[in-house]
Amino acid sequence: MDAVLDANVTVRGITIEYSSGGYVAKPIDSLDMDAKGGELVLLLGASGCGKTSLLSVLAGILRPARGSAVVAGVEVTKLRGSALTKYRRDTVGVVFQAFNLVPSLTATENTMAPLRAARIPRAAARARATQLLEQVGLGDRLQFRPGDLSGGQQQRVAIARALVHDPPVLLADEPTAHLDYIQVEGVLRLLRDLADTGRVVIVATHDERIMPLADRVIHLTAPASGGPHEPEMIELAAGEVLFNQGDRGALVYVVDEGAVEILRVRDDGTEERLNVVTPGSYFGEFSPMFGLPRSATARGTGPTVVTGYGLREFRDRFQLHSAARVLADAADADLD
Numbered sequence: 001m002d003a004v005l006d007a008n009v010t011v012r013g014i015t016i017e018y019s020s021g022g023y024v025a026k027p028i029d030s031l032d033m034d035a036k037g038g039e040l041v042l043l044l045g046a047s048g049c050g051k052t053s054l055l056s057v058l059a060g061i062l063r064p065a066r067g068s069a070v071v072a073g074v075e076v077t078k079l080r081g082s083a084l085t086k087y088r089r090d091t092v093g094v095v096f097q098a099f100n101l102v103p104s105l106t107a108t109e110n111t112m113a114p115l116r117a118a119r120i121p122r123a124a125a126r127a128r129a130t131q132l133l134e135q136v137g138l139g140d141r142l143q144f145r146p147g148d149l150s151g152g153q154q155q156r157v158a159i160a161r162a163l164v165h166d167p168p169v170l171l172a173d174e175p176t177a178h179l180d181y182i183q184v185e186g187v188l189r190l191l192r193d194l195a196d197t198g199r200v201v202i203v204a205t206h207d208e209r210i211m212p213l214a215d216r217v218i219h220l221t222a223p224a225s226g227g228p229h230e231p232e233m234i235e236l237a238a239g240e241v242l243f244n245q246g247d248r249g250a251l252v253y254v255v256d257e258g259a260v261e262i263l264r265v266r267d268d269g270t271e272e273r274l275n276v277v278t279p280g281s282y283f284g285e286f287s288p289m290f291g292l293p294r295s296a297t298a299r300g301t302g303p304t305v306v307t308g309y310g311l312r313e314f315r316d317r318f319q320l321h322s323a324a325r326v327l328a329d330a331a332d333a334d335l336d
Contacts, residue, residue, distance in 0.1 A: 007037035007072050007168035007200040009058065014067035016053045019267035026246040026293065027053055030067070033218050035202060037168070040195040040213060043204040045220035046290065051204035052097075054220070055171045058202065060088050072168045089118060093162030095172040099154045101146040101161075107133055107153075108142045111161045118165075132160040136190055152183025159190060170194060170201045176210065188213055221291040229310025236260070236300030245297045249287035251308035254317075255279050258304030264296045276301065285314070 016028040027050030035041045043051045056062035057069055060076050069076045072091050079087050101110045111129035116122065133142055136156040146154050155175060162170060172191065176184045192213050195201040203210065211217055229250065236242060236258070243249055245265055253260070260277045274296060277283045287294050288311050309317060 007035075007198065008070075009033070009035040009041075009072075009169065009200050009202070010068075010070045011054075011058075012068045014054070014057060014069060015065045016050055016057065016062070017065040018053075022266055023272075024245070024265050024267050028064075028220070029246060029293075031218075031220075035200045035216060037198045037200055038195060039200055039215040040192055041200065041202045041216045041218065042210055042214045043202065043218050043220055044206070044208065044211070046206055046292065049220040049292065051206075051220055052173055055094070055173055055202065055204050058169070059092050059094050059171055060084050089114075090165050091167055091169060093165070093167040093170045095155070095158050095162045095170065095175055097174040097177055099146070099158045099178075101154055101157060103146050106143045106145055107138055107149065107157045107160075110146070110157055111164060114161060115164050128164060129160070132163055133157070136160050137186070150183060151178045151180070152186055155179065155183070155187050156190065159187075159194075163194075168199055170199055172201065172203045174205055174207075175203060176205065176207050184209075229308075229313060231313060232308040234306050234308060236304040236306065238300060238302045240300050240304075242298040242300070242306065243284070243294050245294055247287075247294045248291075249284060249294055251310065252282055252285045252288060252314040253298070253306045253308050254282045254314075256305040256307055259301045260298050260304060260306060261301050262296050262298055271297075282314070282318070285311075 011031060011033045014028060014031045015026065017024060017026045019025070027048065031054070043054060045051055053062060057064050058071055058076065060079060064077060067077070074087055074091060076087065102113070105113070108126060108129045111133060112125040115125035115128060120128070130142060133139060136159055138153060138156055138160070141149060141153060146157070149157065175187055175191065179187060188210060191201050191203060195215070232251065233256075234242065242253065242260065255277050257279060260283065261273055262275045262277060262283060263271045263273045265271055283298060284294065286292060
């Protein structure tokens, strides 16, 4: 393995926003994280929580709305033009969830591809590809095409290809998603070994089985809020916001008096009213149940009183003993 450069990663206040179906989505809001050379770091969370988006920021593919990302001494968010191209080539290697191998090319040719694109002579590119494929345990599969390789072997080719420029940071998006338990072990061991060389290896995953191998875990999905929580009565004035779209939440709310309007912000800044919740009805259960950001804003239509419950207390009050019942009711209400 070649010598690896200083690979520290420092993220401060990263916020990612984008348009989703005409609405504003903010999967990551003011995130701070650190990683040091030699660490295997997990970005852990459910689908839609911003794992891939954060990897894209670190890879210089996506520009955040706000915040700073310093990777191996380089402020990624300020890069433009040739400096950004050089960063993508030399500083970060990316392993895509779908492998992104060219079906008609052999393992060696797939690994050579970024080297040839960088105008590395064919002989040198082939020697480097062969070295890396042997390193990841595919020395006997050099001339095999993707269709003749198992999922785990294709993943190893993808990892070898990401390492061709010897980057100090390796980013892997759901590297175990398409693998069975036999293939998973080999790929995880390889990722751990690559971090042990001094690289930062950052893995986006929902697979908690990887946690014992990690040096650091960044939870992008808050744990489901199922613990005890004393009921909390809240008074809202007309137009007062209870929570905003994109906020995290631990409580389910029941309207006692008045009414609460549920609305979403469109990407053009306008608002769409989804529903009005009246006394005796509830809203806001998905965020505490699944640890996801609020999918809508809740605002009092006039003087309003609501009570916030933890999930356990909410289920006891409404005799809802399963997530399936809550989901069914929520589907009928079309609420957050």
